[in-house]
Amino acid sequence: MSQIYGKVALIGLGLIAGSMAHAMRAAGLVGHIAGHAKSAESRDVALQLFCDSVAVTAAEAVRDADLIVLAVPVGAMGAIAAEIAPHLKPGAVVTDVGSVKGAVVEAVAPHIPAGVHFIPGHPLAGTEYSGPRSGFATLFQNRWWLLTPLPESDAAAIAQLRALLEGIGANVDEMDVAHHDLVLAVVSHVPHAIAYTMVGVADHMRRVSQSEVIKYSASGFRDFTRIAASDPVMWRDVFLTNKDAVLDILGRFTEELFVLQRAIRMEDGEHLHAYFTKTRAIRRGIIEAGQDTAAPDFGRGAEPTKGS
Amino acid sequence: MSQIYGKVALIGLGLIAGSMAHAMRAAGLVGHIAGHAKSAESRDVALQLFCDSVAVTAAEAVRDADLIVLAVPVGAMGAIAAEIAPHLKPGAVVTDVGSVKGAVVEAVAPHIPAGVHFIPGHPLAGTEYSGPRSGFATLFQNRWWLLTPLPESDAAAIAQLRALLEGIGANVDEMDVAHHDLVLAVVSHVPHAIAYTMVGVADHMRRVSQSEVIKYSASGFRDFTRIAASDPVMWRDVFLTNKDAVLDILGRFTEELFVLQRAIRMEDGEHLHAYFTKTRAIRRGIIEAGQDTAAPDFGRGAEPTKGS
Structure with a gap:
């Protein structure tokens, strides 16, 4: 070129x-x-x-x-x-x-x-x-x-x-500048805030040892720690400077989480099943758009993964 | 054998x-x-x-x-x-x-x-x-x-x-049976509940199109959709049958999220930086324990990933 x-x-x-x-x-x-x-x-x-x-x-x-x-x-x-x-x-x-x-x-x-x-x-x-x-x-x-x-x-x-x-x-x-900041709040900034929070919760749990959290992380938690490991200064600045969009999306997230939490408390199996079925469609869209691979374990299996 | x-x-x-x-x-x-x-x-x-x-x-x-x-x-x-x-x-x-x-x-x-x-x-x-x-x-x-x-x-x-x-x-x-259910609530069940919720929020956003959520998902959201794509019947049953541990951890998560949300609202940069720095240690532990690879993009780069 x-x-x-x-x-x-x-x-x-x-x-x-x-x-x-x-x-x-x-x-x-x-x-x-x-x-x-x-x-x-x-x-x-x-x-x-x-x-x-x-x-x-x-x-x-x-x-x-x-x-x-x-x-x-x-x-x-x-x-x-x-x-x-x-x-x-x-x-x-x-x-x-x-x-x-x-x-x-x-x-x-x-x-x-x-x-x-x-x-x-x-x-x-x-x-x-x-x-x-x-x-x-x-x-x-x-x-x-x-x-x-x-x-x-x-x-x-x-x-x-x-x-x-x-x-x-x-x-x-x-x-457009404002649209960028809203889209990124949804696809990146709030997911990071949530991931940081879940890692923080695990860190506080005294009845579950940190070594257990680490050993058994492949069952879901691992994906949170990955996005929670990014540069702290960069992420501090993201949250300070995209505050309005982040707080807007965080508010929506909390409302949505409370609805799910209530369904669990009320043992509303139909609600849970319908909700979990709907989210699969978005995942399929991401694979079809080529933004992720459907290969089992995303090639992680190529690395030695024997835990201690 | x-x-x-x-x-x-x-x-x-x-x-x-x-x-x-x-x-x-x-x-x-x-x-x-x-x-x-x-x-x-x-x-x-x-x-x-x-x-x-x-x-x-x-x-x-x-x-x-x-x-x-x-x-x-x-x-x-x-x-x-x-x-x-x-x-x-x-x-x-x-x-x-x-x-x-x-x-x-x-x-x-x-x-x-x-x-x-x-x-x-x-x-x-x-x-x-x-x-x-x-x-x-x-x-x-x-x-x-x-x-x-x-x-x-x-x-x-x-x-x-x-x-x-x-x-x-x-x-x-x-x-022990009860300890298993608590550990799994932390490392798996609540992370799944949160991931399902975040995917649900994105699905509801009318100002952000679904195609944008999918196109730009590599910036964090993708990891949520992966764990939100599991079998709906299995996950319905998990939440109905491990209700107590899940509600306990969800409660801790919400409290923790509100503290982070408040720090964003109050623009408390020191709090944010300290919090994000701490979560890196857990991530390092997972890589050291061999439960994930530190390779950039986790081998996803091996697949064609050109978006539409």
């Missing part, structure tokens, strides 16, 4: 930035990859693994960059935008990879100078690991990357960014 | 019974596998795939059997036990595979004649599929199989059953 951007600046050097760098380099999509992170150790690792240069300040890293990727926690985006704003090249594209879009737009957009294109984005990809060593080139393969362009966003700049993201394997969709 | 039982009778011919039959046959652990299911179609499939004989009644299937496996929904165990009781061979072993043990013991034990050994059991293994075609020989490999022997259970009979279960790949643990 031919080069899409000359110099790219990655601000924040964690899982997403590292994976982008590996993937952009593998596909030959960019000329020079500069990086900045607050931590000197992260900068050293990034320089060894995937950056052509690293800078001690974000301002220095973005100099002459054609594409700037803000890959820091959502709560840190505003300060970074303020710092880099005076150093952005006219015509440059600024994007971000935050899990919440309304709060990022609010914090970043006011700092972006005229002539620079800000196109907020969000890759739906990740693992339970974080840091500059955790990235890998195939993270975005066949994963969705949502862009939430602003009314004033330039069509050519959007097309160029799409080309880069598709070049590293992602499927790109565009949607 | 040498033969452990002569004739085995499988009552109920779904995922668990089918997988046991495939595994016992592959390892040469039993002489003859008889089966019974209410459905003539299930009997036909089982006869083709894994049974040496099938019987129209459970009473006929258990005649002369050395091991009888009750593999029907928990709510059907009592009636089956009453039916087969007069036909059990002295010295035979009766076990079951129900997800709840207290209710099964209550329903089954009174029917078991003197001289027959009843040893309740529960394999922590399954897929989201059910029925006689869904079984496979490796389902129990390195999975836990919990036995909850009764005070009067015969040690030699337990040892013989353990040998069979270990012969088909399971790791066997023994525990």
Whole structure:
């Protein structure tokens, strides 16, 4: 593939930035990859693994960059935008990879100078690991990357960014900022809140030992711990910055749970059976859409799984 | 391996019974596998795939059997036990595979004649599929199989059953009936109740289309739908028969969720960060115990996952 951007600046050097760098380099999509992170150790690792240069300040890293990727926690985006704003090249594209879009737009957009294109984005990809060593080139393969362009966003700049993201394997969709935050509250933020809570409950149970919780986790609990193992700073910021949508969906969840709880208490077998039958249809849809495999145990069986 | 039982009778011919039959046959652990299911179609499939004989009644299937496996929904165990009781061979072993043990013991034990050994059991293994075609020989490999022997259970009979279960790949643990039901409420039953509920909430959201929920499910929701896709009859019976432990844990879950919800509403970032950091430790324990793999995406990446 031919080069899409000359110099790219990655601000924040964690899982997403590292994976982008590996993937952009593998596909030959960019000329020079500069990086900045607050931590000197992260900068050293990034320089060894995937950056052509690293800078001690974000301002220095973005100099002459054609594409700037803000890959820091959502709560840190505003300060970074303020710092880099005076150093952005006219015509440059600024994007971000935050899990919440309304709060990022609010914090970043006011700092972006005229002539620079800000196109907020969000890759739906990740693992339970974080840091500059955790990235890998195939993270975005066949994963969705949502862009939430602003009314004033330039069509050519959007097309160029799409080309880069598709070049590293992602499927790109565009949607409105507020709709993004509601959809993500449903499919990601509230499921994470619930998973964290269930892991917390298990942790408190004194009559059930932690070793039992761990040994017998394959019976359902394991899937909760997986999503509850993500980066704590990232998730703190998600809940603080997508508060309204999260509280809305959490309220609906609690109501729905109380109805199920009442059916259990009243021993209403018909209600339970009808409810559990309905949820199967959504699961079938996910397999048909290719967003999961129906293989038993999802390939986990390939790993040794003998417990202690 | 040498033969452990002569004739085995499988009552109920779904995922668990089918997988046991495939595994016992592959390892040469039993002489003859008889089966019974209410459905003539299930009997036909089982006869083709894994049974040496099938019987129209459970009473006929258990005649002369050395091991009888009750593999029907928990709510059907009592009636089956009453039916087969007069036909059990002295010295035979009766076990079951129900997800709840207290209710099964209550329903089954009174029917078991003197001289027959009843040893309740529960394999922590399954897929989201059910029925006689869904079984496979490796389902129990390195999975836990919990036995909850009764005070009067015969040690030699337990040892013989353990040998069979270990012969088909399971790791066997023994525990008290009531403790089993509490542990399973924490690691399995309540996580399933929560997953069903979250899938229900997503299904009701009119502002978020079902296709969006499915397309973007990889960001967390997918793991909920997987555990919410299990057999509705089985799960109805689990909640009806392990009601007390499930309501206890659901109550703790709701309290815990309200604390998290309040921290989000009050924007208490410190609380959120501390809470999310703590849950990582349990996740690490599960990977260290070999009950999951840390590989990115759990091998799902091996399947084509391009969404529509």
